[in-house]
Amino acid sequence: MxxxxxxxxxxxxxxxxxxxxxxSSDMAAAPPPPPARAPASQEVLTVTGSRLAKASAADMAYFAPPVVVATDPGREKYDGKEVSPVKLVAAEPVSTFSVDVDTGAYANARRFLTQGMMPPQDAVRTEEMINYFRYDYARPQDRSQPFTVTTDVAKTPWNDNTYLMRIGLRGYDIDSxxxxxxxxxxxxxxxxxxxxxxxxxxxxxxxxxxxxxxxxxxxxxxxxxxxxxxxxxxxxxxxxxxxxxxxxxxxxxxxxxxxxxxxxxxxxxxxxxxxxxxxxxxxxxxxxxxxxxxxxxxxxxxxxxxxxxxxxxxxxxxxxxxxxxxxxxxxxxxxxxxxxxxxxxxxxxxxxxxxxxxxFTIAKDVKIQVEFNPAVISQYRLVGYENRALREEDFDNDRVDAGDIGAGHQVTAIYEIVPAGTKGWIAPRRYEDVPAEAARTKLAEAANIKLRYKLPDGEKSRLIEKAVPSGLLYAAALPKGDFAFAAAVAAFGQVLRGDEMMMGYSFDQIGRLAGDQDNFWRQEFLRLNALAGSMKGG
The missing domain is CATH 3.40.50.410 (von Willebrand factor, type A domain)
Known part of the structure; x- marks a missing residue:
């Protein structure tokens, strides 16, 4: 060197x-004194290795956030984007974006809430909130394809006229x-x-x-x-x-x-x-x-x-x-x-x-492109990912950079969609054409999902395609279990952003949608949601 x-x-x-x-030993500083001990009868959750376990409140104090007086966020710098607009499938049937596995927006919003302030709307990126949590996606069977692709559809809890379409990726795990x-x-x-x-x-x-x-x-x-x-x-x-x-x-x-x-x-x-x-x-x-x-x-x-x-x-x-x-x-x-x-x-x-x-990266330059069938879907909007949007032509261009997926990483994207022939956000146009014959002959498909990725040492991308059956729409009910929690987090992010298309959905309703949870991080979400609700009056 x-x-x-x-x-x-x-x-x-x-x-x-x-x-x-x-x-030399003179570099070592004396460790900080332990926090004052709490009553031994109190039990909370703490971290032991990679697992959460029960421990005394005194032990948990080591993991508590530093005590910082709430400050005016006016000096902080954010690069907020406008909430994604609604797209008409007849005019813009293709949605393209780069994956995002960041989680910083959720932890930062948590910091504001625990200090007694609502986070600035520009600080909230809903996709980072959704991707803070893990979901029940299938594991990859082998490394020939570094991640699995899961799709499901449910009725939208905050809008009777729309549905939610979830796309989930899960990367393979590696042993130490x-x-x-x-x-x-x-x-x-x-x-x-x-x-x-x-x-x-x-x-x-x-x-x-x-x-x-x-x-x-x-x-x-x-x-x-x-x-x-x-x-x-x-x-x-x-x-x-x-x-x-x-x-x-x-x-x-x-x-x-x-x-x-x-x-x-x-x-x-x-x-x-x-x-x-x-x-x-x-x-x-x-x-x-x-x-x-x-x-x-x-x-x-x-x-x-x-x-x-x-x-x-x-x-x-x-x-x-x-x-x-x-x-x-x-x-x-x-x-x-x-x-x-x-x-x-x-x-x-x-x-x-x-x-x-x-x-440890297992796939790089991962892009998602969704093409909606105008004979089945009339309108859509992508929840979050505003600063990850790509042009349609960027999808097949291997020179365009995109997000990476690490070992065991998960990526979740949620679209809110309107079935053809039903009331949407945008009224029908007077001179709107009927869907093309190609679309009408594929009524069994609501959408087609494409994913492009490169292996860590590769320069040429690989393609995965998966159709979303229209039958998922006809059989859809309100989301349950894992999907319900993902939808609740998405709603939480959009409400914090002031999204006017959330139809007045409240923090109380978000909490009921999320349901009871036995996971530490999900339980914390419920507490943060309740805290936000108390600041906004529900």
Missing amino acids: RGTRLIAGLALCAVIAGCAGND AERPPANLVFLMDVSGSMNSPDKLPLVKTALAGLAGELSSQDKVSIVVYAGAAGMVLEPTSDTGKIRRALESLSAGGSTAGGAGIELAYRIAEDNFIKGGVNRVILATDGDFNVGVSDTKALIELIENKRDSGITLTTLGFGTGNYNEAMMEQIANHGNGNYAYIDSALEATKVLGEEMSSTL
Whole structure:
């Protein structure tokens, strides 16, 4: 490793409480004191390994979100899109979009709600809320096709004239023994804006937890940036070294985020593992204010790097000055994923339990295209995915970038559809043509779904096609079980967004639709929904 990269500027030394890469014991900081013990009779859920188990309330306190006073979100930056418009099948029968496996919008909305505020409408992306949860999709039988495709149809709970069509993808799982080696660069913001309990201390907890999940074949480097960028830990598999280096860091100075990203990619390139996972993991509040700080310029920088085989994961932290627009967009363009970490429990979920799906790609550039039959479906709208929309011609173009799916990942998309001949959102047109003969001869098909994907080392895409039978519409009832919960989360997101086509559907109705749940994360959703309802009066 080039010695000139160990520290790029004396300004960095002010935020590092020890020698870079030093393995001596003076780098280890004393652990924080334990929280005050709660009465032993209280029982709550906590995390043990990858499972949720019963533990005392005192243990759970370690996983509670940091205590942060609710702040005005006016300084936070979001890039909200308008709610997807209704499409007439006769005019626009084809819907095309890139898959999205990000979950940050849900965790960020949770942060607002638990602090007593409704999240800004621009902060809500419904597809990320739906995809925060897992559903009962069939496992792939073998790796010849890296994911399964599930479709189902139900009546819409909030509109008697429409139906919901759900598309679910599930990637195959990989055992730890067959994981490829990983070359990870932790890129950490240690600027003054990170000097808050919900920022740098939580970053340390998150990345220390990830370090404990890695194997001897994996390598971790640590790059930090404040007024300057530098490397504080050369590649190592030693968990103790990683954790001591993390603990040595403190916050201070301005934020040269662009310089940090450039250095992190260079370190990743120097240690590139052919056939392995090569990824930069950026942990920041996104408050870049030195050097390359414009989101568009950062996107261009990251797009130039992704073709090298190095992907980018962004982990968002903090409140008040959080730049979510930048975090979500650069992850999309870096062929990675975006998550918001609001507690140590969320860090354990994202970087512990879901590490394989976060890091190990099984299919890349995954696109979905749905063609509706105008003889069966007259109108539709895609719930969410507004910033993932693609042009119809992009679907067959292998040069157009799209989302990736990791091992065990799931992707869910929901369309709201109107059967032909029934009342929809848009009144019939006076001069509307009858459906073409080709459509009328395929009345057994309501829609045709196409998926394109590339294998991780491939450049040519593969195609999967699946027809949605019209019979699913005729037999449809209100959603139940797993589908009902997915519909409830979709409704939750759309109501938070102020979607006028939700027909006045209330948080109370969402809670009844979701039903009783025995899963920790789904139970939390019920509590958040009830909390939102209490703020809005039901």
